[in-house]
Amino acid sequence: MQDASPQRGSEPLSPRAKLAVTAGKMAAAVSRTAGRGSGSVIGGKVALKLDPDLLARLATHLDVVLVSATNGKTTTTRLIAEALRANGPVVSNALGANMPAGITSALAGGSDAKYGVIEVDEKYLATVARDVRPKAIALLNLSRDQLDRAAETRMLAEKWREGLSGTDAVIIANADDPLVAWAASSCPNVLWVGAGQEWKDDAWSCPSCGGVMQRPGDDWGCPECGFRRPPTTWALSGDYVIDPHGTAWPITLQLPGRANKANATTSAAVAAVFGVAPKVALDRMQSVTAVAGRYDVVTYLGRELRLLLAKNPAGWLETFSLIDQPPAPVLLSVNALGADGTDTSWLWDVDYTRLAGHPIFVIGQRKLDLAVRLEVAGLTFRVCENVDEAVRAAPAGRIECIANYTAFQQLRRQVGG
CATH class of the missing domain: 3.40.1190.10 (Mur-like, catalytic domain)
Incomplete structure (x- = not known):
């Protein structure tokens, strides 16, 4: 053409x-x-x-x-x-x-x-x-x-x-x-x-x-x-x-x-x-393997982490479809800074029950907001102070790390993505 x-x-x-x-x-x-x-x-x-x-x-x-x-x-x-x-x-x-x-x-x-x-x-x-x-x-x-x-x-x-x-x-x-x-x-x-x-x-x-x-x-x-x-x-x-x-x-x-x-x-x-x-x-x-850190797989504290960005309900829905069946551990991180939008009510529009059966670890500035949402969804999870605590507590398997915008950037800086 x-x-x-x-x-x-x-x-x-x-x-x-x-x-x-x-x-x-x-x-x-x-x-x-x-x-x-x-x-x-x-x-x-x-x-x-x-x-x-x-x-x-x-x-x-x-x-x-x-x-x-x-x-x-x-x-x-x-x-x-x-x-x-x-x-x-x-x-x-x-x-x-x-x-x-x-x-x-x-x-x-x-x-x-x-x-x-x-x-x-x-x-x-x-x-x-x-x-x-x-x-x-x-x-x-x-x-x-x-x-x-x-x-x-x-x-x-x-x-x-x-x-x-x-x-x-x-x-x-x-x-x-x-x-x-x-x-x-x-x-x-x-x-x-x-x-x-x-x-x-x-x-x-x-x-x-x-x-x-x-x-x-x-x-x-x-x-x-x-x-x-x-x-x-x-x-x-x-x-x-x-x-x-x-x-x-x-x-x-x-x-x-x-x-x-x-x-x-x-x-x-x-x-x-x-x-x-x-x-x-x-x-x-075919040559594209990652986009601004999205989909990167990195090694941190001796564990493989895959970095996934999800900044709104539509993005979280698509991202959940990428995760292997349980028991793959999942790390969730949510902030509410200026670049994210400070209203976290969108968390209630995400169907977190799709994560049932996965070991779930929660970090980020708004980890307690997310914890309440996961509690209402009937999921078992652990709130951690930081990524190091979450990675050390996670069971075997590649850890799927899902974060919204500024949380994703912070995670990349810390783990080297």
Whole structure:
């Protein structure tokens, strides 16, 4: 498959833009030296302060794809980036800094790139799309997340619908999520992907009219207004991606689970928009073994630990499906810091009974909140002060470590993931 679209022109940056890029890189370097992280956010903030239009300027020479969702956007961004490297150099915000400042920092390092593969926070998608004029936008899912500061899912879907209406970009959208389907249906050029959706509790009412959605099998539709699942062009079928011609391409990822097969299906559809054939795209995706520490297996205190990120009910549901049958020990860690969202009421939406039979160990800033939830679920567990205590107390077997965002980062730093 050939990419018939013209290459976007590259214009030299203005003196002001060059100054902004340089200042941003210096700020990022100072942040790293001070041990305050990668510096991508502060670097981008400094650069945008000096040149508010810098993000748009940095994207002018790139063919850009934006990836947005509540769950899976970091992994899907990584898979798409690997696929597109078959056709040329890629710049990407691989570490997940997905708001305008972090995206600006990422693009500032991609002057020689052909493609920009950009993960975007759901709330900023329309704004970033306006600035970078993407060739494609991948929309994976919408579910409840960070309840104290994120908009309700229907409001986010409406923001997408209004912000992307009339866009020139090709939209690659998950037909199995009614909220995504409603948001994308305002766009003139949509490729619908049957990627599946295990978590359904955020889309029982019709986003179009508010009626009660009917969900027979894997289908969905609203009997009141007629809004229903669109016919798909690409689909996940078991261990295969089905392309628009009906050809089945095997998925042989090193990343585990059904959700990552769904991510690979969407990634293959995106890659085809940029002229990369499904076989080439899927073959390249095999090289991805971990994404920003997710799925890493590390040795700590003489034990194997697998690090799994789950930051909201939908993510926890998918993560539970990766865990071996009992008696594999499970370590759970939950924080409620700014990056997590401080409202932990979402714990009550997670079906922790799926962990029945596993030895469970609980740590983290909000370990007592989680302990109450596990107690109500009727599970046996042990609250520990830290990961060392939990690892030493765990019975034989690889320990499955599931943590939300900041708890995951803390765990990685401590155990070396």
